[in-house]
Amino acid sequence: MxxxxxxxxxxxxxxxxxxxxxxxxxxxxxxxxxxxxxxxxxxxxxxxxxxxxxxxxxxxxxxxxxxxxxxxxxxxxLVGTSYVDGDEVVAAARPALDRLSDDTAETVHLARLDGTDVVHLATRPSQHHLRPFTRVGRRLPAHSTALGKALLSTHDDEQVRSLLPGTLPALTEHTITDREQLIEELHRIRDQGFAVDREENTLGLRCFGTAVPYRTPARDAVSCSVPVARLTPAHEQTVKDALLDARDRLILATRRL
CATH class of the missing domain: 1.10.10.10 (Winged helix-like DNA-binding domain superfamily/Winged helix DNA-binding domain)
Incomplete structure (x- = not known):
């Protein structure tokens, strides 16, 4: 040499x-x-x-x-802030995130898949006193979050198998730790168009997420997190409807990116 x-x-x-x-x-x-x-x-x-x-x-x-x-x-x-400030998706998503926050009064996230994790790019805190911890730049395992599961559902089964290990780390007693069981759930997520985190990442917190398919497979998703104590059937339906509306708005906003 x-x-x-x-x-x-x-x-x-x-x-x-x-x-x-x-x-x-x-x-x-x-x-x-x-x-x-x-x-x-x-x-x-x-x-x-x-x-x-x-x-x-x-x-x-x-x-x-x-x-x-x-x-x-x-x-x-400074570098992390410049990444978010210069990201076209984050800029395009602001009106949809504001609308979702207003419609639900709950904590809202925009996140991006990075390897086996999701990273929060933008957040809107809940208007209630009881609300989850959130910050831009927070990194969470994809398999334990609605955001991550929604994004993984846009990959085919073999891609998920190559991305994730057979045994997944448990964050709570509700976390899906078997990759094949997770893949079965991803099939259901594809059919219904959104994912649900049933206290799989944080006890006492349920989260609903959906991917924004401006590219395939999707790399960004939006979610809404609600404390279980505040989640009535009527409020859950409101959150789901508002979330899917936000997804449609985001698809339009990112159409030219």
């Missing part, structure tokens, strides 16, 4: 390590010691220290007052 080729390989390795390190901090809020980071990522301690110091100088990583513990920096927030 030539020197240029070796150098190129070294640069790619450094870039991969940088991204993996930032993803480590993004997935583990708070501050972490060098030893804890090294144990998690497995890089040589000396090169890890130099990489961390570089990222601190550039603002991607921050340290505590002692300079010995590390966490995600403000630059990561």
């Amino acid at each position: 030539s020197a240029d080729g070796a150098g190129g390989g070294a640069q790619v390795k450094s870039a991969v390590r940088t991204v993996e390190l930032l993803e480590f901090f993004a997935g583990r809020p708070g501050m972490h010691s060098l030893a804890a980071v090294q144990e998690a990522v497995g890089y040589p301690k000396s090169s890890l220290y130099m990489l961390l110091r570089t990222l601190v100088e550039l603002g991607w990583v921050e340290t505590d007052a002692t300079g010995t513990r590390y966490g995600i920096g403000v630059r990561a927030l």
Whole structure:
């Protein structure tokens, strides 16, 4: 291999390590010691220290007052915000999300499938005091959410099998943990046009979601979350009707994207 080729390989390795390190901090809020980071990522301690110091100088990583513990920096927030601010789907979806929020008075999400997870791109909080925690950038397992199941239903069975492991992690006692059982539910979701999270992600919370098929398979979905204590049959029907109306509005809004 030539020197240029070796150098190129070294640069790619450094870039991969940088991204993996930032993803480590993004997935583990708070501050972490060098030893804890090294144990998690497995890089040589000396090169890890130099990489961390570089990222601190550039603002991607921050340290505590002692300079010995590390966490995600403000630059990561700026980049994440710019992704959402510049996304055409998020911009096009705003009127439909506002309408869905007004029609249901419940918490509304727009999310995107990312591997085996869904990531919240936009939210509208419930107008009630009792409401679920929500924030842009929150990442949840697709198999345990209405958003994720709605999106997975736009893939065929073999695609789902290749994407998900045979045994899925349980977030609550209601989470579907068997891939084949999940695939059976995805068939029902395709028929009815929406998915339901029956306290599979958070106890006491039911969520209804539907994919926005401006591309196939879909990558974005919209949902409405309702505490079980507030979910009467009449309110459930209102939520379902409003959700499907929002989907139709989103299809029109994203038609030219």
